[in-house]
Amino acid sequence: MKQSLSYRLLIWAGVAVLLIWSLGPIYWTLASSITPTEDFSARPIHFFPQHFTLDHFSRLFGIDIARIGGVQVWSQFRAALINSIVTSMAATLLCVAISALGAYAFTRIQFPGRGFLFAAVVATLAIPGYAVLIPLYRIMIGLHLVDTYVGIALIYVSAYLPLSLWLFRSVFEALPIALEEAAQLDGAGRLYIFFNIVLPLAGPGLTAAAILTFLGAWGQYLVPLIFSPQATKPLTVLIPEFVTKNFIDYGLITASGSIAIIIPALVVIFLNRYLVSGLLAGSVK
Numbered sequence: 001m002k003q004s005l006s007y008r009l010l011i012w013a014g015v016a017v018l019l020i021w022s023l024g025p026i027y028w029t030l031a032s033s034i035t036p037t038e039d040f041s042a043r044p045i046h047f048f049p050q051h052f053t054l055d056h057f058s059r060l061f062g063i064d065i066a067r068i069g070g071v072q073v074w075s076q077f078r079a080a081l082i083n084s085i086v087t088s089m090a091a092t093l094l095c096v097a098i099s100a101l102g103a104y105a106f107t108r109i110q111f112p113g114r115g116f117l118f119a120a121v122v123a124t125l126a127i128p129g130y131a132v133l134i135p136l137y138r139i140m141i142g143l144h145l146v147d148t149y150v151g152i153a154l155i156y157v158s159a160y161l162p163l164s165l166w167l168f169r170s171v172f173e174a175l176p177i178a179l180e181e182a183a184q185l186d187g188a189g190r191l192y193i194f195f196n197i198v199l200p201l202a203g204p205g206l207t208a209a210a211i212l213t214f215l216g217a218w219g220q221y222l223v224p225l226i227f228s229p230q231a232t233k234p235l236t237v238l239i240p241e242f243v244t245k246n247f248i249d250y251g252l253i254t255a256s257g258s259i260a261i262i263i264p265a266l267v268v269i270f271l272n273r274y275l276v277s278g279l280l281a282g283s284v285k
Contacts, residue, residue: 026261032254033057040250044249056251060259077256080238084260086218087224088150092154095213096206098157103168104194108180118169125162133226142229147231155227164209171205172198201224207274211267216265235260255281 032040033056035049042050057063062074105111106118136155137146145151175198183193199206221236228234239256242249 003257026230029254029257029261032250033258035254041257051157056244056255060252060255073211075156075253076238077235077259080233080235081259083149083228083232083238084218085263086236087152087228089213090149090153091160091217092214094153095157095160096210099131099164099209100168100199100206101194102161103165103172104198107167107172108190109176118165122162122166129159129222133222139225146227147229149232152224152228152232153222155258156213156220160213160216165212165235168202168205171202203274204274207271211274214267215264223224 012093031049034054036051036053036055037050038054039046042229060073060077090113106114140146140151140155143151160274178199180199183197188196219236220234224232224234224237228237234258239253242252242256
């Protein structure tokens with residue numbers, strides 16, 4: 001009985017540490033976003049906000065234009081928010097479409113070198129992103145795609161395509177091929193079978209690939225820092241700019257950070273069951 005109780009306490013202690021480690025920074029950001037500026041330097045530090053304010057959000061959204069930089073901050077934040085949404089959604093749609101078609105070809109179509117080619121594509125997951133930044137930058141400059149939606153979306157696709165390809169292939173391999181063979185006997189072509197039979201059955205895997213790609217693209221910092229310096233600058237690059245040489249605007253940092261956190265958090269909360277089922281879709285045949 002003592003060992004069982006000790007084991008349970010150890011498990012709960014581990015869970016508590018993991019929750020604090022992962023959710024603590026998120027809570028601190030959300031709490032600080034509604035804390036008045038003068039309370040940031042108060043001692044001792046309080047776990048819960050002692051006073052409540054929406055002043056930081058007012059400045060962020062350009063409501064309180066009397067404060068320094070109100071309108072300018074709102075225009076920059078709005079542009080960065082739109083850029084984050086556009087690039088993440090574009091990368092997600094492209095990555096899912098390309099990886100779904102590619103995985104179906106790797107699964108159902110016989111061609112020389114199929115296994116080697118698939119392994120080579122998936123193996124690129126082991127290559128650190130910073131190792132190819134310089135040649136990638138030279139290519140993007142040559143194609144005039146630096147600081148463009150197309151350029152940054154293509155970079156995200158190249159980064160998350162191997163994972164989506166591997167996920168879709170596992171899902172397609174778990175689907176019964178008898179349905180496709182029956183459709184072929186009725187005269188259906190490859191594309192008809194893919195879009196009307198295979199893809200609907202692979203819905204959980206498609207959703208999981210879309211969620212993982214969107215979250216990965218949304219949280220990118222190094223890639224947009226280099227390839228999206230101005231016109232397509234996302235939130236992850238804009239927020240650190242609230243730190244200047246002589247002043248750190250904790251209010252704007254935490255308020256904008258809260259908005260940046262809420263969007264992917266909502267995606268995970270409402271689509272979590274699809275993510276789990278999609279990741280497990282290829283584990284059972």
